[in-house]
Amino acid sequence: MAPKKNSAKRPQPSTPKPSAPARIVKVQSSDGHILQADVRALLLSSTLAATIKGYDDENKPLEKLEVNNVVGFTLKLVLEWCEKHKEDDPAIAQAEKDKKNIFIPSWDRHFLTKLPMGNLFDLITAAYHLDITGLINYGCKTVANSAKGKSTEEMRELFGIPEPWEQPSTSTATWDD
Amino acid sequence: MIFLGPVFAFWQLTSKKKLAKKLGPKHRFPLLKLPRVVLLECIENLDVLEIASFSLLSKRAESIAKLIAKSIPRNLLDIRLRFGGDPKIFLRLPTDPRRVYVIDYNKGKESSEYPYVQSSRIGPKVYNFLFLEDNGNAIEKIKQMAEHICQLFRSQITGITIADESLIEWIINLQSTIRYIWIDDDVVNSVETLDRIFQNLKLTRHFRLKSIDKKIKVTKPIPCPSISIHNSYWFTLPSVLNGTNSIIRLYGSKLTPMDINTILKEWQMGTKLQNLEYLEIETSTLIDHFESAREMLEDLDLTVSVGNDGIPQTIKIDDEWILPLPQEDARYDLIRNDGMIGSFFVNLQRYRHLKVTFISFRFQVWRRSRPRQDNNNFNLMHF
Numbered sequence: 001m002a003p004k005k006n007s008a009k010r011p012q013p014s015t016p017k018p019s020a021p022a023r024i025v026k027v028q029s030s031d032g033h034i035l036q037a038d039v040r041a042l043l044l045s046s047t048l049a050a051t052i053k054g055y056d057d058e059n060k061p062l063e064k065l066e067v068n069n070v071v072g073f074t075l076k077l078v079l080e081w082c083e084k085h086k087e088d089d090p091a092i093a094q095a096e097k098d099k100k101n102i103f104i105p106s107w108d109r110h111f112l113t114k115l116p117m118g119n120l121f122d123l124i125t126a127a128y129h130l131d132i133t134g135l136i137n138y139g140c141k142t143v144a145n146s147a148k149g150k151s152t153e154e155m156r157e158l159f160g161i162p163e164p165w166e167q168p169s170t171s172t173a174t175w176d177d
Numbered sequence: 178m179i180f181l182g183p184v185f186a187f188w189q190l191t192s193k194k195k196l197a198k199k200l201g202p203k204h205r206f207p208l209l210k211l212p213r214v215v216l217l218e219c220i221e222n223l224d225v226l227e228i229a230s231f232s233l234l235s236k237r238a239e240s241i242a243k244l245i246a247k248s249i250p251r252n253l254l255d256i257r258l259r260f261g262g263d264p265k266i267f268l269r270l271p272t273d274p275r276r277v278y279v280i281d282y283n284k285g286k287e288s289s290e291y292p293y294v295q296s297s298r299i300g301p302k303v304y305n306f307l308f309l310e311d312n313g314n315a316i317e318k319i320k321q322m323a324e325h326i327c328q329l330f331r332s333q334i335t336g337i338t339i340a341d342e343s344l345i346e347w348i349i350n351l352q353s354t355i356r357y358i359w360i361d362d363d364v365v366n367s368v369e370t371l372d373r374i375f376q377n378l379k380l381t382r383h384f385r386l387k388s389i390d391k392k393i394k395v396t397k398p399i400p401c402p403s404i405s406i407h408n409s410y411w412f413t414l415p416s417v418l419n420g421t422n423s424i425i426r427l428y429g430s431k432l433t434p435m436d437i438n439t440i441l442k443e444w445q446m447g448t449k450l451q452n453l454e455y456l457e458i459e460t461s462t463l464i465d466h467f468e469s470a471r472e473m474l475e476d477l478d479l480t481v482s483v484g485n486d487g488i489p490q491t492i493k494i495d496d497e498w499i500l501p502l503p504q505e506d507a508r509y510d511l512i513r514n515d516g517m518i519g520s521f522f523v524n525l526q527r528y529r530h531l532k533v534t535f536i537s538f539r540f541q542v543w544r545r546s547r548p549r550q551d552n553n554n555f556n557l558m559h560f
């Protein structure tokens with residue numbers, strides 16, 4: 001009987017690609033919480049990627065990354081999202097952004113819509129500070145979806161914008177600037 | 178332009194039920210506190226109706242909405258207003274022609290139920306409605322909203338159905354060009370009103386006018402490519418002959434069989450009606466149908482055509498309205514020197530008890546396409 005050619009060793013189509021061993025680093029939030037994350041997940045953040053590259057270029061050991069503008073609770077959410085997407089090609093997120101054709105995958109939809117609006121705000125702001133294109137895309141799309149089918153007054157309520165007569169009348173002072 | 182937020186405050190007044198259920202801070206998203214880049218990205222994901230609604234929230238919201246609206250090229254947004262019945266604004270982008278956004282002012286529900294949104298699929302189109310309560314001042318509200326949308330999206334009103342004479346003055350003051358004007362019954366009551374429209378507004382596609390409630394007579398043409406006039410007793414032969422219209426549809430006309438004969442002769446000579454593509458006249462006369470036919474066809478160099486020999490079976494009345502033309506077994510053709518064919522169909526019905534003959538006349542201008550060169554004849558020869 002002719003032997004099967006490497007059939008036992010051949011990976012099944014559904015088997016994930018073998019990946020490099022995880023390189024875990026500590027990440028400290030602005031309020032002192034220390035979390036752990038895979039470097040591949042952190043590379044989704046252009047800001048953190050630049051810092052990591054700086055360490056690598058100088059061959060300095062990377063023990064802890066400090067994220068000074070994100071609190072622990074939000075940073076945990078950011079890292080959870082990045083961990084889920086660490087295999088993603090960042091170019092895809094950029095292409096989606098450029099084409100303005102953003103489809104939110106089901107995991108992300110669930111992840112983002114379960115958050116109270118206040119937390120979603122913090123998450124999007126953190127994604128902006130850390131420059132995570134994919135998370136910004138999905139976050140903004142989620143915000144826009146929350147306004148779908150809403151009248152002006154319902155938007156006013158959702159976005160916490162005061163009634164016109166409650167707003168400052170001078171041109172220099174506004175509620176939001 | 179004055180910020181319209183206070184003007185639309187009535188939206189809030191009509192949604193008491195909803196306002197009673199105020200959201201807590203956890204459920205609010207302080208959108209305007211987002212970094213500017215991200216804020217713009219959020220608004221980019223809104224549709225035109227949502228951008229328009231958002232722009233009414235505050236001055237800053239309006240300026241942000243304007244920035245986003247700038248991504249839509251100038252005059253791209255199709256804005257149509259309908260003032261008869263429940264007043265409505267229709268918005269549509271040519272990039273997504275099957276989606277129509279509608280702001281609809283009506284009185285069909287309890288005050289507490291307004292405002293509300295609803296989507297409906299009608300044929301291939303999806304209509305996204307925002308229903309607002311008509312408190313009796315819907316016309317003023319819609320005018321203000323239309324002006325706001327025009328400014329926001331840097332677009333002009335594409336078309337308007339006018340149900341009240343004051344709207345003529347309003348649209349004239351708002352812009353100098355418009356593609357469509359439809360005027361409802363008994364809005365126009367003088368030649369001066371018509372003159373005012375045509376002297377101040379350039380109509381670029383289709384003008385439709387229903388009944389005029391006064392006896393008037395007009396000899397000037399209507400400067401618009403496509404015209405449809407109901408109860409057009411006042412629209413005289415010189416108005417037809419001296420115009421540059423490509424589509425003329427006259428119902429309830431007083432043009433006579435002799436007038437129709439003149440039109441045909443003038444068309445064939447080629448000095449008038451050079452742009453004409455389609456003419457439809459429904460008129461009546463006291464002379465009988467034999468005499469009517471004789472007058473209409475007198476001294477014309479006609480050929481009779483039978484069957485479909487390539488004559489177009491539809492006519493485009495405006496950008497979207499394509500009218501199927503009934504196919505007759507036989508028709509009369511006139512040939513102009515430039516090769517254009519003018520085909521006409523006449524239906525004459527005599528009502529003896531009324532001593533009236535009703536005339537339905539359709540004249541279609543077309544050019545025979547060159548016959549296809551293929552090898553079928555060769556093959557047949559060798560079969």
